[in-house]
Amino acid sequence: MKPTIYDVAQAAGVSIATVSKVINGTGRISDKTRKNVRKVMEELKYQPSMVASALTGKNTYTIGLTLPDLANPFFAEIARAVEDRGHESGFNFFICSTDNDPAKEEKYFSLLMKKRVDGVIIASRTHNTAFLKKMIQMNIPIAMIARELPALAVDTVMVDDFLGGYQAGSHLIELGHRRIAVVAEDLNEMSSRERLRGCRQAMLDAGIEPDERLVTVGGFTLESGKEAMRRLLLLDAARPTAVFACNDVLAIGAIQAARERGLHVPTMLSVIGFDNTILATIIDPPLTTIAQPMQEIGRRVVDLIIQEMRGEKTQKQRVLLLPELVVRGSTGPV
Template identity: 50%
Template sequence: MQPTIYDVAKQAGVSIATVSKVVNNKGRIGEQTKKKVIAIMKELNYQPNAFAAALTGKSTQTIGVIIPDLANPYFAELAKCLEDEAHKMGFSLMICSTDNNSEKEETYINLFIRKKVDGCILASTLSNPQLVTELAIQYMPVVLAGQAILEKDLPAVSVHDQQGGYIATTHLTALGHQRIAIIMEPKAFSSLERLKGYKKALKEAGLIYDENLVMTADATLTGGADAFRLFVDMEQPPTAIFACNDVLAIGVCQEAHRASIHIPDELSIIGFDNTILASVTSPPLTTVAQPLREMSRQMITTLLTSSNEKRGNQQFVFEPQLVNRQSTAKLN
């Protein structure tokens, strides 16, 4: 079998990152370590680009997918859409969930290399984007899902997050709300973009941006509930909350019910993603939808139709849409 970067790292007693730096002649590496890695590469007859060439001759009909959390309904639905689209083209998926752990990201990329998958879709938040994409691009085509800003040299498929944040906040200002809070995921590029849209909508409505109305929370029901309690304890609590994903929004809804705060009469709530949970909550959640089916089709098509070199840094950005349900209402 053709040796991989994993085999070189193991025999040399160094990390995969170190081997990658030697291969790409990047980063600081001790001369002794560099010579050792090069010697092992020669001994194993390791060719960094050999697998890419081999893809043209033999396919495993398998695509690797890395996501941060399968328990999050958005990523579960994304995985389902990707599986459907891949199946239409005769491919199967190998899905790995990282829990936003950089070591897991590296482990799974390495697994894909050893399993010789035909390509990789990275939907993870990428704790270490440079390392992960460097390792992947040496061996297989790669498409990023929603991470265009992190790695300019790879194609990416995403929703227009800033526009989504603008749509959500504009919906609330049109209903007469002036104290509008936002709950974001920490360090998430998508949330930062949605915050920009939130600020733009406030400015257009003549409202002042108040940092006290901005909270960060993990994308869990508990995260949404914790943020809600902090807002409620304010001297002037918000009358509306924009949560940057549906899970956070539903956490807010649940905690509001426990606090006997009626939605939407006393508090309007809007989410983002339009997951299946949004339509079954009580009341059904107003949210911003991502066209997951179309985005998934673009990811699979882009991955399978050309090489990394030909695809370059293509960016496919899809427009979000407001789904107006019953968790938002005019301010009384």
């Protein structure tokens, strides 16, 4: 038999009303009692009925999370961080991978509304502001990761992309590089533009004039990173001695393309990425990269959306976190 709310109350040594308050996130309950009740719920594998909650207009304890591509380790790690933090607060997740497809995204937004999720966290590029406005009108809290929508008042958790780009450029300059290429993800995206701008600023501050021929768009996949690097290597005499790729996947694609041309990394070409995913530690040589604080991103965005669900804040927040340079073996002196 499935455990009931009565079983939870008896095992935790509290009243049914207390268990109900923990489930609904209401009432004045000590952290010790709340944690004890949640622990018992987990041990008994007790799950409140989401269907019943939805029908009665109560919380369903589910949050939607839209991602552009789960094949990218950065988004997989973000999903894990978000899910871990949500589970600590008793929430489950509908994880939706949109592949940056507007039609697929619209389908998922519609599904999340039908499921009566308590909130939606968006880490994907979104083109469906009409759906988001509808969610806001339905009092469904929305929070965004690594992107902003100026037309909508929503909570946002971001990393300082300009600073990350500046750190990448400065590291390469300190190693003596002057011909520094940038492989961007998508220059229509603010994060890519800011990473490029940061790298350019580091060059300008060092008295180096950026070469527009050394900026190319690589997209989001390993193969597109390889293709972008191949284009840069066709410059021959003008080719770069170092490359800043705006994510780790593109950086690894760049390393593979360099090897195809017989270029050793880092003695003949230095490569730096962005994100610090697990890929950075398993590639040979290990990838120098700009680390995003993924656990902190997950924690902050979940906390923001739960605070809004519970009416604990009235102002939307824009949280800007700091990146960090992690030096490994893929960068070296000229």
